[in-house]
Amino acid sequence: MKYIRKSQERGSVDLGWLQSKHSFSFGSYYDPKHMGVSALRVINDDMVMPGKGFGTHGHRDMEIISYVMQGALKHEDSEGNKHTVPAGDVQRMSAGSGVMHSEYNASNTDQVKFLQIWIQPNKMGIKPSYEQKSIAQNGPLTPLLTPEGGENALSINQDASLSRLVLNAQQTFMLASGKQIGYLHIVKGSVMVDGKEFAAGDAFAVDPATELNLEATAELEALWFELPADF
Template sequence: MKYIRRAADRGAVNLGWLVSKHSFSFGSYQDPKHMGVSALRVINDDMVMPGQGFGTHGHRDMEIISYVTEGALKHEDSEGNKHIVPAGDVQRMSAGSGVMHSEFNPSETEKVKFLQIWIQPNKMGIKPSYEQNTIPQSGPLTPLVTASGENGTLSLNQDARLSRLVLSDKESFNLTPGDRIGYLHLIKGEFKVDGESFAAGDAFAMEPKQQLVLTATSALEALWFELPPKQ
């Protein structure tokens, strides 16, 4: 592992209505050592207070994925999409040639927690699009987003794949990105790999062809990215 990103070292933002941890440079947090991994540009660990949210704002030429871990997120955009994204759902918006959208916590009592993920596309200026789905876990590693949208996954305008890793305590898993760059972001739980211990919010990258055996030291949930080797 040449790149380890510890939860405590992430950029931190507290706006009252929003508490966020930035794995990579974003907004007012800029660090040239942490600009992203391959096409992965943003992982923001966001917590939005009840009845609050991001007002209408614009994006273009970016694949934006939201993965809700607690509560629910209300999405509206200029393409006419209006949806509630509950915990466990995955959402993908291709900003393409340009889209305006807002994200709000519709609850007046509960916080919403979600990971906001940006992946640089391999096609520019396309028509904006939106997908959302509940994808049940099937085995330890379950694909959520793929380039072709295969087998019920959401599609992505990039040669990349996003999967959810779920392990029980003491369970092991052989992790390899094949000919791609791998990146694992731990949502909850703990594990050990290659002599290092990892806890919620921690992450690491893997080089193509590298293999590591990950052993859970508690029940865990993580997101596993397989990314282009060159970007």
């Protein structure tokens, strides 16, 4: 493994209305040892209190993905998109040449928990775009975003892909990074890899041409990124 990121070592933010864990340097949290992996720049594990959220703000030249784990997000942007993103849905916004947006907890009674993921694109200044989809699990490893989209996956403006890995307790599975850098972020449960156990919030990266034999030590949900090796 070329890089290991443990949950308890992540940056921590508590603003009352927002509790967040930052895998990589973001906002007021800065650590030069944790600036991202390849084109992956942000994984923020956010919990937003009822009725609260991120007011209107701008982005450009970034692929922004929301992976909702609990509750629902209310999204509005300057391109006219107004959507609710429930748990189980995946959302991708390409900020491109510039977009203003807001994200709020859609509930006035329940918390929303989601992963905010940023990936740098390989095309700058493009027209902003938006996609959202509920993607059913199909086998242990299901594509969520790919460069071309299709086959029920969303598209992304980068030579990168994101898949959801789901394993039952004691189930084994082999992951291969192929020609790209692999990065596994544990959403829930736990898994044993090369004699090391990883639990919710933990993550690690591997070089291209690496094969990983995984054994879930508890019911597992994880995100598997395949990222450019030459970024």
